[in-house]
Amino acid sequence: MELKNAFLGFAALWTILILGLNVGCNRLEYSNDPSYALEFSSDTVLFDTVFTSIGSITLPLKVYNLNDQAVQIESIELMNGGDSQFRINIDGEVGPEVSNWPLLAGDSLWIFIEVTVDPTNTSNPFVLEDDILFRTNGNDQSVKVVAWGQNANFHGGLGQLSPLPTCEETWGPDRPHVVYGIVQVETDCSLTILPGTQVHVHPGGGLLVYQSSLNVLGQLGAEVVFQGDRLEAEYESLPGQWGIELDFAFETEFGIEEVTVARGGIWLFGGVSCQIQHAILKNGTIGLQVDTTGTTIAPALNIQNTRIYNMSATGLFAQGGTIDGYNNLIYDCGLATAAFTLGGTYRLDHCTFANYWSSGTVRQSPSVLLTDWYEDVNGQIQYRSLEGSEFNNCIMWGNNHQLTDFDELVVSVLTPLSEPLFRNCSVDVQDEEFPLELLESCTLEAIPDFASTMNRDFHLVSNNAIWNGGQSQFAIGLDLDGLPRSVGVPDKGCYERP
Structure with a gap:
């Protein structure tokens, strides 16, 4: 019996060894199919x-x-x-x-x-x-x-759109604020940003103010600053670092095509009584976008004493917008400093639009563009009125003024307006077909005496009467520097000469 048991044990062990050997000989095979994905x-x-x-x-x-x-x-x-x-x-x-x-x-x-x-x-x-x-x-x-990476207030997160956590939100200057992705101020809510607050926006991100209110309450010397989220020296003057980007996919005869569409770093979509004062927006793609087509809200934005510059596309982009403002300086943009399209109602006083873009691309667009029409998807022309718009005591210029057949102010209107669009402004217009009835007491082709376009100093330095030809009825008491304007004959643009 013991011999038999020993034999059975030996046989079982041998079977296990043989099976193990067979398994060991069956090597694990890996697929090399390139379509396999994790x-x-x-x-x-x-x-x-x-x-x-x-x-x-x-x-x-x-x-x-x-x-x-x-x-x-x-x-x-x-x-x-x-x-x-x-x-x-x-x-x-x-x-x-x-x-x-x-x-x-x-x-x-x-x-x-x-x-x-x-x-x-x-x-x-x-x-x-x-x-x-x-x-x-x-x-x-x-x-x-x-x-x-730093001790800051972070807003947004994964996903393309993140609403603010509360309906009445306030950002203060205690720590920097970092926007990651698209942060939305939801309908009937508001975001207030206090003096001295620093807002850093990650690439592809920005603020979407959807049928709601944005209140940027900077002060002279305590401006609210919007810029990218990289602080290294090489990013100090690099355009295109931030701004909302939307990805779309659509089917064509060649297959699925994907496109990325740029929108404003601050995008007011049906904004309600928004205000921006003493702010700086720099180094983005489109600095500020105002879309109010189809609404009756006026104004959607009041913007004062604000600098927008070094945008790879456009500084201020409006589509049927309703904007009031004064003492604003918009300069150095890859396309236009300001584009007022699809009609709208704009009242801007003592603003300087100076496009001396020199960041590697050749600018093909005027410094300032206004249109009252667009072509729809069916090829039909749609008209949107500019009635009620006016630009007073402004300067609209740029470094392409010396080019033949190039105007730094371009206006394309289908329907005559009852009042001039531009009063007591200095603009670059060479086109003989420009509708001169849109201009009242404006100077054409008179080069502004800026202190230094190379150093982007757009203060006026000469005593030429052209530049103190602003009308007092449109004058603002203080200029962008907080200095008093001349009584009776203020200077054009955002700065008053001492």
Whole structure:
């Protein structure tokens, strides 16, 4: 009996060994199909903790192989390599790069991502970003990782549109405010921004004020500043750093086409009694956009003592807008400093529009454009009135004034207006077909005596009577510098000479 039991035990052991050998000989085979892709628990890993002192945090990312065969991930790496602020850990193996990682069919793996943030390091960007890159069978995929890099107030998050947390929101100057994505002021709500507040906007983002109110309450010497979120020296005068971008996909005869459409960094869509005073908007794509077509709200915006400059497209873009304002300086834009399109009602006094754009592209647009019509999708011309609009004591100029057949002020109107559009302004108009009935007491082609266009100093320096030819009935008591204007004969533009 003992011999028999021993034999049976030996036979069982031998069977196990043979089976094990057979299994060992069946090597795991990986698919090399380039169409095989990985799936991820998220396309972006956001570390939304705001540190007030140095600290670390770890978040997970799950990677799935939902294909019917095993794959070997050729590489998993951080795009910024050893310079990255982030670290990855895969089953105890620490990056920035891990190679030849197997993943069975229907299986998954965890990647743990860590970031250490010193919020007191002012050389840090406000937003730390990197990408985890995956290569499988020559197929490249990526997951974005994002962390807040400084001690600031962060608004927005994942997704294209984020409403403010409360209906009556106030931003103050205690800490910088960083806008990530599109932050929306919802219908019938308001956002108030107090004097001295610094607002930094991440690329592709901005403020959408939808049938609601924005109150930017800067003061002389405590302006509210809107700019990009990179503070390094090379970004100090780089245009195009921020502004709302909308992605659209549509089908064509060649397949699906994707386009990105730029909108204002501050976009007033049916804005309700918005006000912007003593603000600075710089280094964006479209600084301020006002859309009020189809509404009866007037004005949608009152803008005073504000500088908008270094925009890669347009400083102030209106579509059927209703805008009042004075003492504004808009300069250096890749297209127009201001484009008032699709009609609207505009009352702007003592404003300077000076386009001396020189940031690598040749400007083809006038400094200021006004139209009262557009062509719809059916090729039909639609008319929108400019009746009631007026520009008084303004300067509209630019560095293309010396070109033949180029005007820095272009107006395209289909229907005559009952009153002049421009009174006591200095404009560049050479076109013999320009409707002169739109001008009253304006000077044409008289080059403004700016202190230094190279240094973007648009104060007037000469005593030429052309420049103090503004009409007192449109005069504003103080200029953009807070200095009193001359009684009786104020200077044109946003600055008064001493």
